[in-house]
Amino acid sequence: MNKKKIYPQWFLLLPLALYIIFFLFPSILGVLYSFTDWCARSSKTGLHFVGLDNYIEIFTSNKNYADGIYHTLMFTLISNIVKLIPALFLAILLQEGIKGKGLYRTLFYLPSILPFVIIGIVFKSVLNYNSGLLNSSLEFLQLGFLKQKWLSDLGMVWKSIFGVDAWRGIGYVMTIFLAGLNAIPKSYYEAAEIDGANFWHKLRFITLPMMSGSIMINLVFGITYGLKVFDVVYVLTNGGPGHATEVLTTYAFQLYSNGQYGMSTALNAILLVITAVIGVMVVKVMSKQEVQQ
Amino acid sequence: MRKKVLATLLCLSMTATMLAGCGSTQAEESVATESETTEAAPAEAEATEETAPAEETATADFSGEELSILVSAGWMDNRYDATLARFEETYGVTVDLQTIPADQYSDILQSKLDTGTCADVFWIQSNPFAIASTIVDPEKYCIDFTGSDWENIMPEARKASCTYDGKLYGLQIWHNSPEYVMLYNKTMFDELGVSVPATYAELLKACETISAEGIVPWFVPGADGWQHQLSFFQIGGVYEAAQPGLYDALNNNTATFADNTKMLEVLEQFKELSDKGYFGEDWIGTDSTNMSNEFGDRNCAMAMANSSYIKQIKEDTGTEDEFGLFLLPLGDNSYFPTNPAGPTMFGYNGSEHPELVQEFFKFVCSTESLQEILDNSPAYTNLDVNDDALAQKWLPEEEEFMASLDESKMGTAVLQTGTKYTNDYWMDFGADMVSFCQGQMEANDVLKNMDTNRAEAAKVAGDAAWK
Numbered sequence: 001m002n003k004k005k006i007y008p009q010w011f012l013l014l015p016l017a018l019y020i021i022f023f024l025f026p027s028i029l030g031v032l033y034s035f036t037d038w039c040a041r042s043s044k045t046g047l048h049f050v051g052l053d054n055y056i057e058i059f060t061s062n063k064n065y066a067d068g069i070y071h072t073l074m075f076t077l078i079s080n081i082v083k084l085i086p087a088l089f090l091a092i093l094l095q096e097g098i099k100g101k102g103l104y105r106t107l108f109y110l111p112s113i114l115p116f117v118i119i120g121i122v123f124k125s126v127l128n129y130n131s132g133l134l135n136s137s138l139e140f141l142q143l144g145f146l147k148q149k150w151l152s153d154l155g156m157v158w159k160s161i162f163g164v165d166a167w168r169g170i171g172y173v174m175t176i177f178l179a180g181l182n183a184i185p186k187s188y189y190e191a192a193e194i195d196g197a198n199f200w201h202k203l204r205f206i207t208l209p210m211m212s213g214s215i216m217i218n219l220v221f222g223i224t225y226g227l228k229v230f231d232v233v234y235v236l237t238n239g240g241p242g243h244a245t246e247v248l249t250t251y252a253f254q255l256y257s258n259g260q261y262g263m264s265t266a267l268n269a270i271l272l273v274i275t276a277v278i279g280v281m282v283v284k285v286m287s288k289q290e291v292q293q
Numbered sequence: 294m295r296k297k298v299l300a301t302l303l304c305l306s307m308t309a310t311m312l313a314g315c316g317s318t319q320a321e322e323s324v325a326t327e328s329e330t331t332e333a334a335p336a337e338a339e340a341t342e343e344t345a346p347a348e349e350t351a352t353a354d355f356s357g358e359e360l361s362i363l364v365s366a367g368w369m370d371n372r373y374d375a376t377l378a379r380f381e382e383t384y385g386v387t388v389d390l391q392t393i394p395a396d397q398y399s400d401i402l403q404s405k406l407d408t409g410t411c412a413d414v415f416w417i418q419s420n421p422f423a424i425a426s427t428i429v430d431p432e433k434y435c436i437d438f439t440g441s442d443w444e445n446i447m448p449e450a451r452k453a454s455c456t457y458d459g460k461l462y463g464l465q466i467w468h469n470s471p472e473y474v475m476l477y478n479k480t481m482f483d484e485l486g487v488s489v490p491a492t493y494a495e496l497l498k499a500c501e502t503i504s505a506e507g508i509v510p511w512f513v514p515g516a517d518g519w520q521h522q523l524s525f526f527q528i529g530g531v532y533e534a535a536q537p538g539l540y541d542a543l544n545n546n547t548a549t550f551a552d553n554t555k556m557l558e559v560l561e562q563f564k565e566l567s568d569k570g571y572f573g574e575d576w577i578g579t580d581s582t583n584m585s586n587e588f589g590d591r592n593c594a595m596a597m598a599n600s601s602y603i604k605q606i607k608e609d610t611g612t613e614d615e616f617g618l619f620l621l622p623l624g625d626n627s628y629f630p631t632n633p634a635g636p637t638m639f640g641y642n643g644s645e646h647p648e649l650v651q652e653f654f655k656f657v658c659s660t661e662s663l664q665e666i667l668d669n670s671p672a673y674t675n676l677d678v679n680d681d682a683l684a685q686k687w688l689p690e691e692e693e694f695m696a697s698l699d700e701s702k703m704g705t706a707v708l709q710t711g712t713k714y715t716n717d718y719w720m721d722f723g724a725d726m727v728s729f730c731q732g733q734m735e736a737n738d739v740l741k742n743m744d745t746n747r748a749e750a751a752k753v754a755g756d757a758a759w760k
Contacts, residue, residue, distance in 0.1 A: 039753045040407065040429045062741060129575040131583070152516070152578030154731055238396050238518065241577045242728025257403035258717075259429060259753045 027272070034266035040259025054266035064243060065251055065267065072248045072271070075161075075233075076226030076278075082166045083173050084218055090170065091177035092207070105178070109171035116168075120235020123164050127151050152241045161245060165232050169225075173218050180214030181207070216286035223282060227275045355649050356385035361412035363391045363405065365398035368416050368636035372670040376662045380653060396518035396720060399427075406434050413644040414653060418719075419454040419463055420634035420710040426717050426750050428462075428639070435462040436640030436647055443658035446678050450633035464654050466666065467635030468601065469677035470691055473523045474630065475621050476598040480614040481508070481591060489619045493562050496622045500571040503594045512593035513572040514581035515727060521576070522723040523597050525559055526715070528621055529708035530628020532556060540705070543712040546751070546758040550740035559624040560729065560736040567730045577727055585609040588616075597621065600691040601674045608671050618694040629703040634710045714750035721746055 034055070037048045058065040090108060094101045111119070126133045127150035135147045150160040188206050197205070208215070230249035233239065239246040239254075248271050255264035360380075362369075369392070377388045391412055393401050405411040406428070417427050424431050438444070439461045447455065447465055455463035482489070485503060490496040500510035515521045533539050535555040542548030550556060566572060573579060573593070585602070587593045589610020596602075603616040620627060640650040656662060660682045667676050667683065675685040709716040725742050728734040751759035 041753050041755055045755060062738060062745065129578050149575045149578050152575055154733070234397075240518070240724055240727060241515075242724050242731055242733050244728070244731075244733065253400055253404075254721075256407070257400035258749065259403065259407070260749060261407075 030265045031269045031272070033262060034269045036262050038262040038265070040261070042261075050262070054263050055270075057263065058266060058270070063251075064246075065248075067243070068246045068248045068251045068267075069270065069274075071246060072227060072229065073274070074158075075229050075247060076223055078158075078162055079165050079169075079226050079229070080219065080222040082162050083169045083222065084215075086166070087170045087173035087218075088177055091174045091181055092203075094174070095178060095181045105175075108174055111168045112172040114168065116231035116235050119164065119168055120232075123160075123236060124151065127160055151237055154241065154244050157237060157241065157245055161232060161236055164236060168232075173222070176214050176218050176221075177211065180211040184210045212286060216282070219282055219286070220279065223278055224275060227271060227278070355646070355652070358384075358386045358646050358649055359389055360386055360414065360646070360649055360653055361389040361391060362638075363393065363402060363412035363415040364638075365395050365416060365418075365636070366392050367395055370670075372666050372673070375665045375669055376657060379662070379665075380656050383656070384649070384652065386649065399720060403427075409643055411641045411643065413641055413646065413650050414638050415641055416636050416638045417463075418634070418716060419465060419637035420716055421453045422713045423454065423634070423637075423716060424457040424462060425754050426714050429754060431457045431460070431462050432642075434639075434642050436642050436644070436650060438462060438464070438640065438651070438654065441651070441654065443655055446658045446663075446680060448677060448679060451635070451677060454634050455637055463637040463639045464657065465635050465637040466657065466663065467677055468599070468670075468673045468675050470600045470674055471618060471694055472599050472630055472632050473527050473597045474600070474694070475595055475619045476600070476602055477595045477617055477619065478588065478591070478614050479617040481594050489617070490622050491619075491627070492622050492625045497566070500566065500569070504569075504571055508591065509573040509587070509593040510571045510595060511566065512579075512584055512587055512596040513567075513576040514579055514584060515572075515577040516580040518720055518723055520581060520597065521563075522719060522726055524563060524621060524623055525556070525722075525726065526708040526719075527597070527630040527632075528559065528624055528626040528628060529630070529711055530702060530705040531559075531624045531626040532708060533705045533711075534628065535624075540711045543715075544758070546748075546756075550743045550747075551737055553740065555624055556740055557736050560726070560739060562623050563726070564730050564736070577730070588612070588614075599672060600688060600694065601672050603690055604674065604688060605671045617690060620698075627699070627702055628705060629698050630707045631703055631705065632707045632710050634716075713756070714747040714754070715743070717750050718743060718746040 035049060035051060037050045037053075094105050094108075098104065129135060129147070129149045129152065132150070134150065138144060138146050148156050150156055184206065188210070189202055192202050192206060228249060229247055230253070233245055233247055233250060234253075237245045239250045248267055252264045252267040252271070255261075255267065369390070377390065380386070381388055389412070402411070402415060402417065405415075411434070417423060419427075424435075428434050437460050439459075441461065443464065444452075444461055451465045451467070452461070455461055455465055477489070481487075481503075482499075485506060487499045487502050488495070490499045503510040513521050513524075529540075532553065532555050536542075536548075536553070539548055539553075543550075567576065584593075584596060584598075585606045586609065588596070588606045589612045591614070600618055606612060606616065620629065638654075640647065640654065644650050657666075658678075660680055663676055663678060663680060663683050667673055667686070673686075674688050674691060676683060705711065709719065722739070722743055725734060725739040729736055729739050748759055
């Protein structure tokens with residue numbers, strides 16, 4: 001059987017070696033460093049094993065790192081909901097029955113190619129309470145009562161972040177869904193229509209089951225993106241107002257820049273564990289569903 | 294067999310491509326080194342034969358090189374543009390100016406230093422303790438400028454922020470105006486019958502009167518992330534007066550910020566002003582971009598600013614209003630914010646062209662450059678340097694304000710400069726103050742966090758007082 005394969009096993013050696021040296025080894029080293037007092041001065045004072053001290057500090061410190069973990073998980077969950085569901089309906093809408101769908105697809109996809117730094121600068125200006133485009137437009141439309149402190153009100157700031165993140169990410173998710181939709185044979189829908197199926201029936205019994213592959217891809221991408229979220233938060237609020245939007249990575253970045261590398265790697269190790277557990281769970285669940293189908 | 298040959302060939306070609314990729318860089322580098330050597334050799338020979346003018350030699354040596362500068366927004370701005378352009382022209386080099394938003398600068402600088410990717414010249418907000426705590430290992434990261442020609446351009450007080458262990462590492466060119474005191478619209482105060490407040494109670498009353506007119510009493514640009522905490526730190530004298538020896542005790546780790554009655558009082562007063570809306574409807578989300586226009590349009594009456602900001606308001610808006618200065622009366626403060634610190638530039642020790650960095654520092658310190666910097670700074674009225682040839686531009690308002698001060702209350706430095714490791718957590722403290730004002734933290738927790746942070750910084754710096 002193996003003889004029929006074009007690539008022999010040893011062909012893996014070089015890429016595997018590169019992967020181990022440049023990815024796996026540093027990752028493991030990072031986890032090991034989280035059990036030390038590694039800091040900016042370690043080159044002079046040396047590195048010392050401190051056991052679980054860094055982890056204990058994370059969960060007991062008055063700096064609320066635990067809130068950062070909670071915010072990260074919350075962002076992962078909500079950002080996926082606000083992107084996946086609208087993107088699915090947009091994909092269905094742009095798959096059929098609308099004129100100029102090519103143009104719309106391009107327009108929806110365009111924000112995904114913009115760097116977050118630019119998006120941050122633009123939206124900071126758009127969402128400014130006193131002079132931002134959004135509040136000014138609301139006032140112009142006599143809807144001044146809807147004006148909000150988009151980036152400084154504790155009740156609004158996360159919603160603004162989710163909004164900006166969705167604005168940027170929906171087009172990308174939609175594109176993957178479109179690829180999935182294209183793979184579904186039209187005859188299934190025709191047969192269902194003959195049997196009297198309405199839009200929701202077709203969605204429930206044909207589209208969603210047939211798209212489990214693209215849903216899984218979007219979910220895995222979305223979850224890993226959500227767990228390591230940094231840029232959208234950093235450019236829009238930098239963790240503020242106060243510490244209201246701090247996530248794991250912003251805390252890790254601050255600690256690293258303060259020279260507390262050990263603590264920073266401990267936070268990253270926590271992120272690694274959470275990502276690995278959730279990632280494996282999602283892939284297992286979705287694979288099981290695929291097999292059942 | 295054929296497949297094996299194919300696999301082997303593919304594998305070899307992959308390895309060869311990878312090596313070629315690495316090799317080409319080395320080749321380019323060696324070519325570059327060679328050409329540099331070739332260019333440098335005649336220059337050296339010429340210099341030995343006859344003493345050429347400094348600038349001509351420098352041009353021959355540095356032509357085509359690039360000097361990168363990493364700086365926080367607000368520290369160089371347009372005031373250095375003309376000097377940088379002249380430097381480029383004089384030496385035939387290009388300057389890559391990397392200006393980072395203020396709220397991100399500290400994190401980015403530290404990451405770049407830690408990863409060995411820093412620009413040739415970098416800036417920090419320095420004070421007598423900052424080199425040890427911010428740069429941590431100046432011998433590793435900074436070029437030693439001890440004995441440079443420009444060393445004495447700085448007054449002794451500023452030099453303290455640029456030296457560590459007797460070695461000179463930095464250059465601080467900053468002004469000596471009253472820094473971050475209360476700037477107010479004198480004309481508006483007179484029209485509303487408001488007198489200059491000397492106590493917190495009077496400030497509260499003044500804010501009430503101004504607010505009733507639909508004007509923001511005190512413009513606080515919280516979104517900048519670094520301005521609002523000035524109202525806590527600039528009145529260091531009042532904390533020291535309330536608890537004599539506090540600064541020494543904080544530096545020896547025998548006192549804490551937490552539970553300090555005066556500090557708690559000031560934080561509570563700040564929150565009261567915020568709660569009453571005296572900082573504006575959305576001070577947390579407002580930055581300072583539009584501050585001078587807010588003054589010019591009479592939308593606000595006061596702000597913490599440098600005295601020279603008066604000049605900027607007038608230039609930006611053309612307002613006819615008169616402006617004045619008074620001491621921030623939070624905590625009933627009557628102490629002047631003495632602060633011999635400021636943004637300071639350092640040469641990165643890992644720079645590929647340290648000689649060019651040395652030349653740049655020398656170039657900046659020439660009278661021509663200093664005058665250029667001052668002339669191109671609408672916000673400066675003077676530069677605190679030892680250069681009699683420099684034409685300073687003191688404002689009458691500054692002179693009037695300085696004349697009104699009690700000299701005995703000018704001896705204590707501001708809290709962030711007078712105590713170790715405090716300034717390093719400026720942004721964190723600001724974020725904590727916002728959390729406190731939004732009801733997410735208690736006042737004492739804000740202070741406790743500062744103690745925790747200072748302890749961490751002391752640990753990193755290996756400070757014996759914290760062991």
